[in-house]
Amino acid sequence: MNYTVANPVNWLDQFLSDVDRSWRAQAPSFRPSVDIAEDKDAFVLRAELPGVAKENINVEVKDNRLVLSGKKEAFDLGEQGQSHHVESRQGSFSRAFELPRNVKADAIEASFKDGVLTLRVPKADEAKPKAIEIR
Numbered sequence: 224m225n226y227t228v229a230n231p232v233n234w235l236d237q238f239l240s241d242v243d244r245s246w247r248a249q250a251p252s253f254r255p256s257v258d259i260a261e262d263k264d265a266f267v268l269r270a271e272l273p274g275v276a277k278e279n280i281n282v283e284v285k286d287n288r289l290v291l292s293g294k295k296e297a298f299d300l301g302e303q304g305q306s307h308h309v310e311s312r313q314g315s316f317s318r319a320f321e322l323p324r325n326v327k328a329d330a331i332e333a334s335f336k337d338g339v340l341t342l343r344v345p346k347a348d349e350a351k352p353k354a355i356e357i358r
Contacts, residue, residue: 282342
C-alpha cells in the first residue's frame with residue numbers, strides 16, 4: 224500500500240478524534256509528577272520536569288510547607304516554522320507539600336539532572352531510628 228499525505232494539517236485533523244481534541248483543550252496546564260520516598264536519614268522528593276529550564280524552577284520552604292514552583296515554556300520554532308499539533312503542556316506550575324515536624328528544613332539539598340529535580344530533606348536527629356542497648 225502506498226499512502227500520500229497532501230496536507231499534513233488536514234491529515235492530523237482527520238486522525239485526531241473530536242473527543243481527543245476536546246480533552247486536550249480542557250486539560251490543565253503543566254503539572255509535574257512527584258514521587259516521595261523515605262530512608263533512615265531523609266525524605267527524598269523527585270519531581271519530573273521535562274523541558275523545564277533550571278532557571279525556571281523555584282524551591283522554597285514557607286510556613287512549614289515545601290513549595291515547588293516554576294514555569295514550562297511553550298515549544299517554539301520561532302519565525303522558521305509553525306506548530307501543527309501540540310500535546311505537551313506548558314505554563315506556570317506550583318506544588319506544595321506539608322513538611323513533617325521532624326525534619327531539618329534549613330538543610331534541604333536540591334539537584335537537577337536530566338529533567339528530574341531531586342530534593343533531599345534530612346530528618347532531625349530525634350527522628351532517626353536509634354538502637355537501644357540491652358543490659
